[in-house]
Amino acid sequence: VCINPLHVDRVNISERRMEFDLNSPINMQAKYNISGKILVLPIVGNGDLILNMTNVHCVYVFHHDLENRKSDGKEYIKLGESTFEFEPESFHVEMTNLFNGDKNLGDNMNRFMNENWRDVLKELGPVVGDAFKKTLDILMDQFLGLVPYEDVFPIAE
Template sequence: MEFAVILVFSVLLFSTEGAVEKSLVKKLNICSSSYQNYNECFRGAIESAFRVLKDGDRSLGIVPIDPMFVPEMGISTVDGPVGLNLKFINCTHNGISTVKVLSAEVSPDKQRYNINMTLDTFNMNGPYEASGRILVLPISGKGICNITLYDSKIDWMFHGNPVKRGGKTYLEIDEYKVRMIPNGASIYLGNLFNGEKVLGETTNRFLNENSRDVILELAPDLNEALSRLHQGLAQRIMNLLPLEDLFP
């Protein structure tokens, strides 16, 4: 399965970089390295950051994260009972800002971060094109899709290397992994088979009656896609936040 994500981010002028850094630090809950329970403080700071960054910040060049606009996204899978090629154009991802952060660990010396979360609902909605098969039934469609994942457990891990820029140190992410495992899902693919009602309803019914199995089958590659998507956003934020400010 291949999953391509194209994100367009605003570009900040270098002349305003210092002011931008200070503004971002004020928005986020920064934990002092002297805190006795640093990981608990970091857990709360991460959860707060999801809320603070929900609508993005044009002055900082940060796009909204909820809903997150994804101009293009493609999925293809050939193994198992469901073999699909899906392409999404101008879709939105909704719900990520409502995550509950259960735990978070950071190793400042190794620049390794581990975050464990839960999320009640995560929705992907927008125009799609599909081709492939479900069991032995060929499938095709072009319309609007709506996919919602319920009660997901999420693990995030990322690692980076410090780099110097303008007299300050920033994190350059070299590894970023997302693992989302939902407990349930609802799936709707509109206008299947060029609008043939009976086949479309039958296919959507099958997908929903077997939604957990379908989503779990897609989960490994979906997680790879989410990793690429969120790494871009995380790197954008890390480019604005010196490690000296992140670990005062």
């Protein structure tokens, strides 16, 4: 997953909750394995997936607790439940090896998904959003596990 450049439009911090409004292009390369339907059309295949979205408005919210570490006596933010919602300005997907490598069927399915991306995204959005949420959770958890709370939010004297 590539999120570059990432613009933070707004941060809302309240007790035990943080909300980030973000804007960024999102590009993802992954392996896929699918058997089912997209909208009303059957789809089957496994291979490479390339997903590009532009001007993606995202809202990432997480709840947290503070935990005291005995090793240094400082408090650290412990990530709790989180949510991630997104809305792209545009969406382009390419899946290789659809329909057991049938180029004609695969090209037509890719074209269909890209021409009807808003409807496709309604169906696939939760899966895509969950992948991004998990990535952000890992990044935030790693960062917040390294930096004490007082350094993330220093108290002005």
